[in-house]
Amino acid sequence: MSHHKLEVKDLHYNYPDGHEAVKGMSFCIHHGESVGIIGANGAGKSTLLMLLMGVLFPSEGEVSVGDVHVTKKTLPMIRQRLGMVFQDPDDQLFMNTVYDDVAFGPRNYKLDENEVEKRVLQALELVGILHLKDRAPFKLSGGEKRAAAIASVLSMQPDILVMDEPTAALDPKSRRRVMDLLGSFKHTKIVTSHDIDMIYGMCDRTIVIKKGEIAADGATSEILVNAELMEACGLEVPLALQNCPVCGTQK
Amino acid sequence: MSNIMDSLYNMRLLDDLARQDTVIHKLHPLVKLLATVSYLTVVVSFGRYDIGGILPLVIYPVMVFTLAELPVKPIVLRILLVSPFIIGIGILNPFFDKQIFVLGDREISRGWVTFLSILLKSGLTVTAALLLIATTGMDRLGSALRMLKIPRIFVLQLLLTYRYISVLMEEVARTLRAYSLRAPKQKGVHRSAWGSLAGQLLLRTFDRAQRIYEAMCLRGFAGEYNTGGFGKLRIGDWVYLAVWFLFFITVRFYNIPMLIGSLITGVIR
Ligand SMILES: Nc1ncnc2c1ncn2[C@@H]1O[C@H](COP(=O)(O)OP(=O)(O)OP(=O)(O)O)[C@@H](O)[C@H]1O
Ligand SMILES: [Mg+2]
Numbered sequence: 001m002s003h004h005k006l007e008v009k010d011l012h013y014n015y016p017d018g019h020e021a022v023k024g025m026s027f028c029i030h031h032g033e034s035v036g037i038i039g040a041n042g043a044g045k046s047t048l049l050m051l052l053m054g055v056l057f058p059s060e061g062e063v064s065v066g067d068v069h070v071t072k073k074t075l076p077m078i079r080q081r082l083g084m085v086f087q088d089p090d091d092q093l094f095m096n097t098v099y100d101d102v103a104f105g106p107r108n109y110k111l112d113e114n115e116v117e118k119r120v121l122q123a124l125e126l127v128g129i130l131h132l133k134d135r136a137p138f139k140l141s142g143g144e145k146r147a148a149a150i151a152s153v154l155s156m157q158p159d160i161l162v163m164d165e166p167t168a169a170l171d172p173k174s175r176r177r178v179m180d181l182l183g184s185f186k187h188t189k190i191v192t193s194h195d196i197d198m199i200y201g202m203c204d205r206t207i208v209i210k211k212g213e214i215a216a217d218g219a220t221s222e223i224l225v226n227a228e229l230m231e232a233c234g235l236e237v238p239l240a241l242q243n244c245p246v247c248g249t250q251k
Numbered sequence: 252m253s254n255i256m257d258s259l260y261n262m263r264l265l266d267d268l269a270r271q272d273t274v275i276h277k278l279h280p281l282v283k284l285l286a287t288v289s290y291l292t293v294v295v296s297f298g299r300y301d302i303g304g305i306l307p308l309v310i311y312p313v314m315v316f317t318l319a320e321l322p323v324k325p326i327v328l329r330i331l332l333v334s335p336f337i338i339g340i341g342i343l344n345p346f347f348d349k350q351i352f353v354l355g356d357r358e359i360s361r362g363w364v365t366f367l368s369i370l371l372k373s374g375l376t377v378t379a380a381l382l383l384i385a386t387t388g389m390d391r392l393g394s395a396l397r398m399l400k401i402p403r404i405f406v407l408q409l410l411l412t413y414r415y416i417s418v419l420m421e422e423v424a425r426t427l428r429a430y431s432l433r434a435p436k437q438k439g440v441h442r443s444a445w446g447s448l449a450g451q452l453l454l455r456t457f458d459r460a461q462r463i464y465e466a467m468c469l470r471g472f473a474g475e476y477n478t479g480g481f482g483k484l485r486i487g488d489w490v491y492l493a494v495w496f497l498f499f500i501t502v503r504f505y506n507i508p509m510l511i512g513s514l515i516t517g518v519i520r
Binding site for chain 2: 053055075076079080082083084086088090091092094095096097100104105107108109110134136138152153156
């Protein structure tokens with residue numbers, strides 16, 4: 001399905017203070033791909049995602065979803081198809097209750113209230129926080145907030161799911177749940193993370209970013225085992241692939 | 252520090268209260284809004300010297316308090332919060348308006364009477380407004396305003412300002428917590444840090460407000476704040492509204508304390 005294709009051509013972005021955060025990235029993501037974006041702190045991952053979502057506009061180059069360029073005019077249409085979970089869940093939750101927050105997106109698309117309720121409960125169930133639905137988001141723990149933020153995007157049923165470090169601050173069980181959740185999401189997904197093991201387990205394709213440029217782009221199974229490349233980009237080979245520190249088994 | 256955190260929690264208290272499920276909470280927001288507006292109009296319409304006439308209107312907040320099962324203390328605290336302003340406005344009256352007003356065999360300066368009536372009126376209006384928010388919630392109030400065809404830009408302004416206050420408060424609380432943890436021996440914030448602290452705070456809240464707005468846009472926000480629809484007005488809603496209208500009109504045109512007084516004196520005689 002070509003209309004879920006996401007294409008980036010020679011993308012540049014400078015922050016208003018002159019900082020050049022993205023310097024000439026190009027790639028194309030097809031329908032159904034799961035892509036991990038990794039890189040050291042400050043490499044430009046969050047900035048790239050903002051550019052994809054049309055929150056920021058590139059200073060040069062272009063982003064297109066399907067065959068539509070992301071511009072101010074096409075934004076409403078594009079945003080209906082893309083859902084993004086922010087790095088900081090506090091930025092995403094602003095209503096009085098978790099329920100209202102998750103319902104915010106569907107209500108904006110003028111669904112009738114029964115359908116909204118169905119979607120909200122379904123999304124909350126999926127991330128496992130149905131019991132928190134009447135709580136105020138700002139009173140939740142960090143991980144609970146993140147789960148709520150994820151639910152608030154799932155309720156919109158996007159074609160392309162974009163997540164900025166979805167498993168940061170989650171306990172092992174919740175991390176596993178989010179991973180399973182992402183695994184069950186059949187559409188395109190784009191995930192940034194410092195959780196290399198998660199990327200290893202979940203994404204078929206990995207893009208490595210170094211100082212605003214693409215350092216490598218290819219199959220996860222090839223890139224993540226490349227110790228030299230990983231080292232050069234401030235990263236490490238996933239634990240699953242490292243030699244066992246206890247029994248000394250060589251991988 | 253802890254009291255900032257407290258007041259933050261308290262700030263959202265009205266929203267928490269609004270989520271209860273009592274007779275009053277179940278009423279249609281539009282009805283509550285109309286009842287409150289007419290109440291405010293009636294309270295304000297009384298003359299400066301007419302304290303007796305206003306007194307029966309105290310029944311309204313008392314009834315709402317009881318029926319909505321609201322805790323009295325936190326709401327009274329909020330009313331007291333604005334009282335310095337009211338006193339500031341009214342306190343000069345006793346000095347300027349020195350005419351004598353005879354009550355039975357006592358003489359009272361008219362200034363004190365007007366002062367008292369300002370205090371009473373503003374107390375009642377503030378209470379009514381707080382009760383409206385505590386029984387309806389800001390979001391649903393916004394939708395009620397939209398039903399009254401108030402332009403959406405005004406309603407949006409109101410709702411976002413209300414949201415923004417909590418964002419600001421959260422940011423303040425975090426900054427102060429970070430500060431106090433690294434300056435454990437100080438009480439409050441040292442003078443030398445005020446400038447940078449205030450500046451940081453402003454920039455950070457701008458930033459956060461911006462990001463929250465972006466998050467809203469990403470989820471299809473296009474200028475209309477949707478809070479879920481309401482049903483039509485039910486019979487109970489109409490009755491509630493009608494009863495209060497009737498009561499307010501009666502209080503406005505008949506001086507009830509006087510009537511009761513003359514009734515009693517009539518019986519005694
Ligand atoms: N608002 C801003 N103004 C100016 N520069 C910024 C701004 N936000 C980020 N930057 C800079 O842009 C670069 C990329 O930032 P970005 O947030 O994309 O990094 P990241 O890869 O997401 O890092 P992390 O893994 O820590 O989340 C950083 O060097 C950062 O200092
Ligand atoms: Mg980031």
